[in-house]
Amino acid sequence: MKIHEYQAKKFFSSYGIPVERHKLCANTEEAVAAWKEFQPKKIVVKAQVLAGGRGKAGGIKLAQNETEVRTNATSILGMKIKGYVVKKILISEAVDIESEYYISFIIDRNTKSVLLMMSSDGGMDIETVAKNTPNRIYKFSIDPLIGLPDYLARKYAFLFFNEISQVNQLAAILQNLYRLFLEKDASLTEINPLIRTHAGQLIAIDAKMAFDDNALFRHPDVITLFEPTPEEKTETEAKEKGFSYVHLDGNIGCMVNGAGLAMATMDMIKLYGGQPANFLDIGGSSNPQKVINAMKLLLSDKQVKVVLINIFGGITRCDDVASGLIVAFDELKTMVPIVVRLTGTNEKEGRELLKGTRLLSAETMSEATHLAVKSSGQIL
Amino acid sequence: MSILINKNTRLIVQGITGRDGRFHAEKMKAYGTQVVGGTSPGKGGTSIHELPVFNTVYEAVEQTAANTSIIFVPARFAADSIMEAADAGIQLIICITEGIPTLDVIKAHHFVREHGATLIGPNCPGLVTPDESLVGILPGHIFKKGHVGVLSRSGTLTYEVVYHLSAAGMGQSTAVGMGGDPVVGLYFRDLLERFENDPETHSIVMIGEIGGNAEELAAEYIRNHVTKPVVAFIAGQSAPPGKQMGHAGAIISSGSGTAAEKIAALEAAGVRVAKEPGEIPQLLS
Numbered sequence: 221m222k223i224h225e226y227q228a229k230k231f232f233s234s235y236g237i238p239v240e241r242h243k244l245c246a247n248t249e250e251a252v253a254a255w256k257e258f259q260p261k262k263i264v265v266k267a268q269v270l271a272g273g274r275g276k277a278g279g280i281k282l283a284q285n286e287t288e289v290r291t292n293a294t295s296i297l298g299m300k301i302k303g304y305v306v307k308k309i310l311i312s313e314a315v316d317i318e319s320e321y322y323i324s325f326i327i328d329r330n331t332k333s334v335l336l337m338m339s340s341d342g343g344m345d346i347e348t349v350a351k352n353t354p355n356r357i358y359k360f361s362i363d364p365l366i367g368l369p370d371y372l373a374r375k376y377a378f379l380f381f382n383e384i385s386q387v388n389q390l391a392a393i394l395q396n397l398y399r400l401f402l403e404k405d406a407s408l409t410e411i412n413p414l415i416r417t418h419a420g421q422l423i424a425i426d427a428k429m430a431f432d433d434n435a436l437f438r439h440p441d442v443i444t445l446f447e448p449t450p451e452e453k454t455e456t457e458a459k460e461k462g463f464s465y466v467h468l469d470g471n472i473g474c475m476v477n478g479a480g481l482a483m484a485t486m487d488m489i490k491l492y493g494g495q496p497a498n499f500l501d502i503g504g505s506s507n508p509q510k511v512i513n514a515m516k517l518l519l520s521d522k523q524v525k526v527v528l529i530n531i532f533g534g535i536t537r538c539d540d541v542a543s544g545l546i547v548a549f550d551e552l553k554t555m556v557p558i559v560v561r562l563t564g565t566n567e568k569e570g571r572e573l574l575k576g577t578r579l580l581s582a583e584t585m586s587e588a589t590h591l592a593v594k595s596s597g598q599i600l
Numbered sequence: 601m602s603i604l605i606n607k608n609t610r611l612i613v614q615g616i617t618g619r620d621g622r623f624h625a626e627k628m629k630a631y632g633t634q635v636v637g638g639t640s641p642g643k644g645g646t647s648i649h650e651l652p653v654f655n656t657v658y659e660a661v662e663q664t665a666a667n668t669s670i671i672f673v674p675a676r677f678a679a680d681s682i683m684e685a686a687d688a689g690i691q692l693i694i695c696i697t698e699g700i701p702t703l704d705v706i707k708a709h710h711f712v713r714e715h716g717a718t719l720i721g722p723n724c725p726g727l728v729t730p731d732e733s734l735v736g737i738l739p740g741h742i743f744k745k746g747h748v749g750v751l752s753r754s755g756t757l758t759y760e761v762v763y764h765l766s767a768a769g770m771g772q773s774t775a776v777g778m779g780g781d782p783v784v785g786l787y788f789r790d791l792l793e794r795f796e797n798d799p800e801t802h803s804i805v806m807i808g809e810i811g812g813n814a815e816e817l818a819a820e821y822i823r824n825h826v827t828k829p830v831v832a833f834i835a836g837q838s839a840p841p842g843k844q845m846g847h848a849g850a851i852i853s854s855g856s857g858t859a860a861e862k863i864a865a866l867e868a869a870g871v872r873v874a875k876e877p878g879e880i881p882q883l884l885s
Contacts, residue, residue, distance in 0.1 A: 347854050
């Protein structure tokens with residue numbers, strides 16, 4: 221789960237990480253009022269959306285007088301960045317920048333630890349820096365059993381600064397950012413850029429945070445910040461029913477047990493020339509109610525012209541699954557063609573049960589996919 | 601021979617009194633796994649499927665000489681169970697539980713390593729050495745004894761692949777489901793090394809998916825250290841970026857972790873990559 225810059229800055233402030241003066245505004249008048257209140261020479265108008273690349277999209281602009289504040293606020297509010305409409309802007313005091321740095325903590329799958337990343341190429345797209353000049357990024361694994369003690373924080377801070385006052389500022393920022401990461405179960409805390417002013421002060425002028433979905437249950441304060449897109453709303457509702465669902469743009473709806481098999485099913489549809497309408501993992505059991513709920517979800521997408529059900533029985537018996545499917549489709553009364561592929565314990569009995577129903581039964585994944593792709597083409 | 605588990609594996613089930621623990625304890629026992637007991641705090645002294653239940657893993661180890669543990673404990677307590685098992689002297693810990701906070705897994709994993717034990721999972725289906733021992737929720741009947749080592753990030757996709765292998769007469773030495781979370785215990789590199797060193801394993805099938813760069817690192821490892829033939833399948837070629845595909849770890853972030861990159865890296869290392877699961881036996885022979 222991601223949050224906005226202004227929300228991340230609030231966390232930063234409460235964890236003692238210095239940020240510039242800023243104010244959240246919902247319209248041009250509020251923006252002008254904020255500018256007047258700050259009375260600096262310059263301010264920055266920043267779009268608040270849950271997407272990266274705001275600067276490139278024209279969502280971050282400098283303003284030096286009331287007219288510019290007005291023009292920029294008006295143009296940024298309502299603009300679309302990567303599909304997100306800008307509803308709020310941040311009016312930030314423009315600080316004088318002597319140098320820029322990049323600091324982040326992320327989860328590193330390979331070292332199975334939290335990773336501190338630091339670079340003196342701040343203010344740039346860090347993925348580009350990583351690709352072109354990987355030697356300009358420092359990476360340090362944090363031992364979860366000792367965390368980030370003073371001596372380590374200082375050692376890392378000395379990489380950027382010689383003056384002890386700045387080393388101490390940076391060491392404190394590193395420790396606080398790590399503490400924030402741990403205490404809120406973040407999956408990312410990032411400052412890009414962290415800047416040094418001419419007076420030698422370090423300030424985080426951007427803030428980015430994302431959180432571990434598995435840990436949200438213990439962070440009610442974070443959950444309240446969730447702003448789902450319509451798509452994410454559907455996905456969240458699906459999750460509450462025990463499914464993993466991702467909407468795609470094709471016309472072949474898929475219902476599969478298991479995430480890996482569900483991905484492989486989508487891939488095969490594409491490989492055979494079709495277009496998957498979704499990713500849907502219905503999890504281990506496949507009782508009739510679950511199938512009914514899953515079908516309702518699939519059929520709510522009007523693009524869906526055919527449904528492919530791919531169940532690898534495993535421990536569940538295929539004849540039980542087949543009976544469940546029959547009950548489910550008696551209740552659903554949909555006219556959309558359904559292709560069912562059942563494999564595992566009692567698969568023959570399962571297929572036998574499906575004979576004479578309007579469900580098309582297939583033996584292998586390949587056969588089922590062919591059938592589904594063919595049906596999707598015929599209807600179009 | 602095989603890797604990780606065999607007929608000498610002595611297994612306890614942590615969370616044996618829960619629905620899943622109880623169900624799979626019986627299934628594993630029926631498969632022939634030496635299940636020697638289970639734990640459930642507060643229910644020590646009772647029994648489930650004629651297996652003794654203990655309050656703590658310490659007690660279970662002392663009474664049954666268990667060396668392996670499987671965990672079916674709910675997500676918010678599971679990392680604690682992993683640490684208890686390691687502290688009680690269990691050598692191999694398999695965690696089935698899905699949805700454990702990542703930072704909890706990181707801590708538990710480091711703890712396990714410091715205790716010289718090994719973790720598989722979390723969010724995994726477990727592993728099986730056919731005809732000897734099954735530790736997990738995998739359907740035992742689809743596996744066949746043989747010489748193909750299987751390692752995978754997935755559950756049912758592994759069954760799909762194994763189904764094709766067994767049907768083609770290609771049995772398995774050991775099949776391991778490593779888990780679908782971003783941070784899990786044993787991973788590609790560790791398992792490739794074990795399969796390379798196992799005389800019973802003649803070839804290797806690895807099943808990867810989008811997210812992270814473990815498959816790329818595996819490709820590098822295969823190029824330099826693996827002499828046995830390797831066939832791979834990567835799921836998620838049609839997955840959109842930025843979306844989590846069921847598994848917490850299956851996400852393309854900032855343009856990296858795509859199936860295309862993984863396939864290219866594997867092919868460059870001489871690994872044959874199947875276009876669909878059914879093609880794997882043919883590429884192996």
